[in-house]
Amino acid sequence: MAEHESSNQTLEMEKPKPPLRCIVKLGGAAITCKNKLETINEENLSLVCQQLREAMATNSASKVFGMDWSRRAGDPMVVDFDEDPAMDLDTNFIVVHGAGSFGHFQASRSGVHKGGLQRPLVKAGFVATRISVTSLNLEIVRALAREGVPSVGLSPFASGWTTSRRNIASADVSHIDKALHAGFVPVLHGDAVLDNLQECTILSGDVIIGHLAQLLLPEYVVFLTDVLGVYDRPPIDPNAVLLKEIAVDEDGNWSIVKPTVGHLKKEVEITVAAHDTTGGMETKIAEAAGIAKLGIDVYITKAGTIHSLRALKGEVGNVPDDWLGTVIRSSKQVHPLR
């Protein structure tokens, strides 16, 4: 995991009360149409939001109280105030989303991740990238709000987060913590940010998750993506085997616990998608390993499936046979008899 230099202010927030239940990463590939510029995968996003609500629900019989009271693309606004609303939710979640088909074009075309704000093209790319990713953030906040999840957008740049040569330099989480305590679900995202050494860069959602996990120590972290989990070779290969449990030791080295190695290709290949300016599955696994080292279970699974619902509820710690996904955890936490 990236080296994080944290301020004293952020370290004070390490143990919030009540403890944070879950940090969820909504992968860009899961909630957008990766190959269609700035297009949301509405069906998947809606499913993910419904499942998040279900995972938070303390009373599944409660009626959804929609919180997006804004017009949508020309529609008139309809807000039903007739009933006395209830909000039976354990909202102790943080959502972080990737960019998918938002922001990447703007960032890679201008080279924002390489820095150099003196160049007009980079400065314009910074502005254009932020416009694209914040418009996605707004749509995700709205989709959650429509499902009755009290979501609030927290843009890392607006929160004053900065980097030093692409690693987080300062990232005050005190207002994330305040928002959580007030009963809101903070929704963060990969963003263009200022960098102390190269003036600007792209801070990826995966790096944000690693940082938040370190400071806020959630019970578990869920990565929702467009494949079932981590495979021993590219998942389009028909012989690809889903790795169901990976153990990470103190040095960050990882080994496959389940299935047993006999079934597997010796060297696990990790593919990095070419369009992804902030790294693909490799970054994801590196960040997941960094989180697992802290003793926090990481579940990687496919968004909008029965498997993602179980993961969001935190019910897959024992890696059930009928659950499809990957659990990454500290080797100290792996049950010796399983």
Next chain:
Amino acid sequence: MAEHESSNQTLEMEKPKPPLRCIVKLGGAAITCKNKLETINEENLSLVCQQLREAMATNSASKVFGMDWSRRAGDPMVVDFDEDPAMDLDTNFIVVHGAGSFGHFQASRSGVHKGGLQRPLVKAGFVATRISVTSLNLEIVRALAREGVPSVGLSPFASGWTTSRRNIASADVSHIDKALHAGFVPVLHGDAVLDNLQECTILSGDVIIGHLAQLLLPEYVVFLTDVLGVYDRPPIDPNAVLLKEIAVDEDGNWSIVKPTVGHLKKEVEITVAAHDTTGGMETKIAEAAGIAKLGIDVYITKAGTIHSLRALKGEVGNVPDDWLGTVIRSSKQVHPLR
């Protein structure tokens, strides 16, 4: 002006280099259609953005390099990279906008300004208000970016700003300052925020302006609204007289310098629009007076006119006869012979 308790961190930023040139308030009434729910006054907004660019231009012959590279309402994206872009702008401006027909419905219907997040309706209203005002913020950032102004949205809630019984309690401006130094134009807005005493409230754009002016000491502040300035009675009254210059003394009392009092109604009436949850012209004048007391000229005029362009350029300090608007300034700054 509201009593501001500032943190040490914010006070360190009092004298940025180079000095801030201007803080501009885009009044909600000027950039939205006040009586049409969540509808932007596209023509006015576009004019305001063009004038802001013109006020910033150091070389008026430079071609506009558009920075909004996102799709708009179904349109395909067209980004022209053929030319080597130039950016001959003095970007040392901050923009703060009101909500107009965005956010007010959501806030007033749920009573967010009165606090009480334990009530589901208030919590939902908080979420709904932020969705509405941040969607307006995104559209204003995009409109500025299309005119080649390197604008970045900075939502007060996301920046961790909080209030104590509606007055600003903490509002760290260090990242606004960093954004300015990096050559960006921060765009802030009236927002729903957490309140130390009543859990939540609405922080108005006018209060934000007062706070920023106090900490960042701009050369001048411009309020762009839907009337030419401050009148001695409601401006729809045919006998209403435009007050061209108002002096504010150290105690915040104000007197009319121009025109001379003989022409005026004795008691100046100030109207407060009923739909405005954060106060109308009265709050505006109180905030303007608070800023003027600091020795900073405040220009109030109508958006999208020749008068607003002159105000944005800072060319109306001597209150020209052919300029229509109101200058509010410290009585110490008023020229004794004029």
